[in-house]
Amino acid sequence: MTKFSTHLTNWYRNNARDLPWRNTRNPYQIWISEVILQQTRINQGLAYYLRFVDRFPTIDLLANADQQEILLLWQGLGYYSRARNMHEAAKQVLKIYDGVFPSTYDQIIKLKGVGEYTAAAIASIAFGEPKVVVDGNVLRFLSRLHGYTQPVNSARGKTAIREIAEKLLQDAEPAIFNQALMEFGALYCVPRNPDCINCIFSNSCQALALGIVNDLPVKSKKIVVKKRFLNYLFLYYYNENNQIIFFIQQRGKGDIWHGLFDLPLIEDDKCYDFDTLTTSEYWNENISSHEPVISTTYKDFTHQLTHQQLNTRFFTVKLENYNPLLTKKEWVEVTFENHKQYPTSRLIENYLTIIIPSLMK
Ligand code: SF4
Structure with a gap:
């Protein structure tokens, strides 16, 4: 083992957080944890x-x-594509490997939704294959340690950092080494104000020696964020039991939140005012025949995704004379009690938690 990997793995054994997926070599459980933690604290x-x-x-x-x-x-x-892909990958494992999780990097990476990082993590942690994992924590930690001043989010930068990690891995135990590398980046070499004074690598850290800790890692060009405008309709009526019934619809393929349910929606290049909404084609075709009464207020939310900014406006519309024969076939009728059986985005869930109590008063 290199001096670095000995130092690092010793540190890990004494300081790592106790987390359930660290107490197992079960590839299925490691896979679940890796997928969940990809974009999540x-x-x-x-x-x-x-x-x-x-x-x-x-x-x-x-x-x-x-x-x-x-x-x-x-x-x-x-x-949510992570969950859909996991479902598909589980079916692949059942069909191709008879339900036994594949044991090599080359097999694992062929599963739906599994990229280099996840395949390396499972292969090394569950099966001890000497593959290095390079996540954001590793990129940051190693770029600082080695004073790497090129963009780390380019293919070239990732390859350079991976090669550094591979040299450091050498004869170390891959499962421990990889987890230690990620953990050190997550706990010590953090994005802002890393604890360099107490860092066990401070004597060999290039970024610290050069005074460029806060300039690293370098990242090239910002993500282009697309702005979208979504006009949502909370359409409801009272049934014969005086229960509030409202409508949801399932989102289709090829867009965010595929498979989840949200409210009837008009997407356009702006958020509508009342006039624009009530003279729109969608309104005339699908809503006007139910004798709608629109609330005089609406709710606005801005919802930020990695590549998209969703500017949303929620209108509340009571259908005074609801006619099931004229209902759009995609709409699903739900009550306040049963709507939770249907998966929704956080945006819709947040809205419903506001609107539902207000209508129940
Ligand atoms: S000295 Fe600071 S920048 Fe360098 S590896 Fe340690 S925590 Fe990171």
Whole structure:
């Protein structure tokens, strides 16, 4: 082992956080944890992980599950394609490997939604394959340690950092080395104000010696954020039992939140005012025949995704004379009691938690 890896793995053994996926070599559980934690902080991801492995303790149970139930368990985590891909990958494992999780990097990376990082993490942690993992924490830590001043989010930068990690790995135990590298970046070499004074690598850290700790890692060009304008309609009526019934619809393929449910929606190049809404084609075709009464107020929310800014406006519309024969076929009728059976985005969930109590008064 290199001096560095000995130092690092010793540090890890004494300082690592005690997390459930660190006490197992079960590739299925490691896979679940890696996917959940890809875009999620540990504090938030932990509860989801525990719920997920409790409900689906084995890969065949996940493969045979209903996708709606998986999305419901995932609700609030965002990046829902991760959950859909996991479902597909579980089916692949059942079909190709008879339900036994594949044991090599080359096999694992062929599973749906599994990229280099996740495949390396599972192969090294569960099976001891000498593959290095390079996540954001590793990029930051190693770029500072080695004074790497080129953009780390380019293919070239990632390759350069991976090569550094591979040299450092040498004869170390891959499972411990990789987790230690990520943990050190997460706990010590943090994005802002890293604890360089107490860092065990401060004597060899190039960024510290050059006084460029806060300039690293370098990242090239900003993400282009697309602005979208979504006019949502909370359409409701009272049934014969005086219950409030409202409508949701499932989102289709090729867009954010595929498979989740949201409210009837008009997307355009702006958020509508009342006139624009009530003279729109959508309104005339789908709503006007139900004798709608629109609330005099609406709610606005801005919802930020990685590549998109969603500017949303929610209108509340009571259907005074609801006619089921004229209902759009995509609309699903739900009550306040049963709408939680349907997975929704955090945006819709937040809105419903506001609107529902106000209408129940
Ligand atoms: S000295 Fe500071 S910048 Fe360098 S590795 Fe340690 S924590 Fe990171």
